Amino acid sequence: MLRDRLGRELKDIRISVTDRCNFRCFFCMPADGEVTFLHRKDLLTYEEIARVVRVLTPLGVRKARITGGEPLMRAHIENLIGMLAPVDGLRDIALTTNGYRLEEKVELLKTAGLNRLTVSLITLKPDRFKRMVGRNLSLEKVIRGIKSAKSMGLEPLKINTVVVRGANDDEILDIAEFCRENDLILRFIEFMDVGTLNGWNLDKVVPAREILSTLAKRYSFEELERKDSSETALRFRFRDTGQEFGIIASVTQPFCRGCSRLRLSADGKLFTCLFANDGFDVKELLRSGATDEELLSYIKDIWTEREDRYSELRFELRKDRGKRVEMFRVGG
Ligand code: SF4
Numbered sequence: 345m346l347r348d349r350l351g352r353e354l355k356d357i358r359i360s361v362t363d364r365c366n367f368r369c370f371f372c373m374p375a376d377g378e379v380t381f382l383h384r385k386d387l388l389t390y391e392e393i394a395r396v397v398r399v400l401t402p403l404g405v406r407k408a409r410i411t412g413g414e415p416l417m418r419a420h421i422e423n424l425i426g427m428l429a430p431v432d433g434l435r436d437i438a439l440t441t442n443g444y445r446l447e448e449k450v451e452l453l454k455t456a457g458l459n460r461l462t463v464s465l466i467t468l469k470p471d472r473f474k475r476m477v478g479r480n481l482s483l484e485k486v487i488r489g490i491k492s493a494k495s496m497g498l499e500p501l502k503i504n505t506v507v508v509r510g511a512n513d514d515e516i517l518d519i520a521e522f523c524r525e526n527d528l529i530l531r532f533i534e535f536m537d538v539g540t541l542n543g544w545n546l547d548k549v550v551p552a553r554e555i556l557s558t559l560a561k562r563y564s565f566e567e568l569e570r571k572d573s574s575e576t577a578l579r580f581r582f583r584d585t586g587q588e589f590g591i592i593a594s595v596t597q598p599f600c601r602g603c604s605r606l607r608l609s610a611d612g613k614l615f616t617c618l619f620a621n622d623g624f625d626v627k628e629l630l631r632s633g634a635t636d637e638e639l640l641s642y643i644k645d646i647w648t649e650r651e652d653r654y655s656e657l658r659f660e661l662r663k664d665r666g667k668r669v670e671m672f673r674v675g676g
Contacts, residue, residue: 346403348616348650355574355604356407357400359393360675361421362610365414367442368478369466370542371506372671375478377541379672386611390420392630394427396608399639401433403647405606409438411675413610416445422456429457438462440504440676444481446489450496462502462531463490467512468522476511494526504592506533507550516550516558520589524582530589531577534596537662538618539670552578552593565589573602598655606647607674614643615674617652621667623674 345353363382368375388396397408408428415421421439428437438460439453446463453461465486467473473483494501503523507513516532523530532555537544559565568579568588576599577590593599607615612627624646629639654661 346644346647348647350601350651350653352602352650353574353604354400354404354606354647356409356606357397357405358409358411358605358607358675359397360411360413360608360610360673361393361415361424362387362413362418363670363673364417365412365442365672366417366444366479367414367481369442369464369476369506370478370511371508371535371544372538372542374541374543379541379670382611387418388608388610388612388627388630390424390427392612392627393424393608394431395630395636396626396639397428397431397434399636399643400606401431403640403643406434407436407438408434409440409675411440413672413675414442414444415439415675416441416449422449422452425453425456425458436460440464441489442477443486443489447485447492450489450493450498454496454498458498460500460502461493461498462504463493464504464506465490465519465522466506467515468518469515472512490526490528494528500529502529502531504531504533506535507555508535509548509550511548513550516555517562520559520563523589524585524587527587529587531592532590533592534594536594536618537658537668538676539668539672541670546595549595551596552591553596555591556580570602574604575599575602594655595658598653598658600653600656603652606643609669609673609675614646615669616646616650617654618671618674618676619654619658619661619668620652622669 436459440462443463466476470483505519535549564583565580576592579590581588613623615623
């Protein structure tokens with residue numbers, strides 16, 4: 345098993361297939377932010393992405409998560425899933441979406457071989473939804489997407505809710521109840537300082553302990569063990585229903601020690617951390633006739649030299665960290 349400088353194994357690849365999105369969530373890609381999107385020719389083809397994944401599995405990668413921007417914005421994304429499904433050693437293909445195109449796409453995704461789905465849900469209030477996603481779009485369409493995925497049997501179906509103070513922290517109980525009623529596994533996410541566009545500051549972060557104390561006003565729950573050291577979420581179980589929920593507490597309880605994730609951007613760069621300044625280009629190698637062995641040794645060197653732990657050193661690093669990669673370029 346390949347290990348980095350902190351002894352961490354390489355187990356997961358997060359694949360951003362596009363930097364484009366039909367939303368403009370203020371905590372990721374603000375509506376008024378100046379964004380230059382990648383041209384089609386700059387994007388890795390599905391064949392190139394599948395080749396990178398084939399090279400990664402002998403190094404230990406077992407899980408692939410497809411992200412964006414918004415992955416359902418990329419045409420025929422089910423074709424990529426179809427190419428990844430037979431990859432030797434790959435055990436799990438997951439996808440994270442904002443849910444807006446899910447109703448139309450879910451059957452194709454499932455048929456192609458998708459195992460797990462995560463949908464971002466940041467509010468249950470239709471007007472607030474429009475404000476938070478910076479577009480005149482229908483929350484109901486996201487809810488219908490979630491329900492169609494559920495009825496398609498894409499289980500366990502996870503819901504990601506980024507909690508931002510003053511924006512949606514008053515909905516913690518309502519979103520928890522929505523997920524309990526619809527048997528969805530909820531993951532609250534502490535607002536993170538990814539990139540440079542989302543106006544992050546610590547005052548806007550609702551710490552995990554505060555989310556838990558809010559939930560404890562209505563529910564009784566117990567903490568669960570992490571499934572494995574690389575799991576990002578703190579896990580809990582409601583005592584009455586046995587349903588699980590979690591909190592991804594990157595700011596107040598960093599989990600860099602078990603971080604086993606590599607990220608591939610849509611334009612073919614490998615990032616060793618969500619908060620990296622830049623990535624390692626593989627597109628040039630892919631398009632200049634490099635062999636799989638050459639690709640493999642290049643990636644091996646990247647991982648074995650890796651020592652990222654930004655979230656542990658956030659407050660030391662932030663001040664002189666320069667331009668960090670934007671969330672919508674590496675897919676969270
Ligand atoms: S901050 Fe970087 S090293 Fe730490 S968990 Fe996140 S991606 Fe991994």
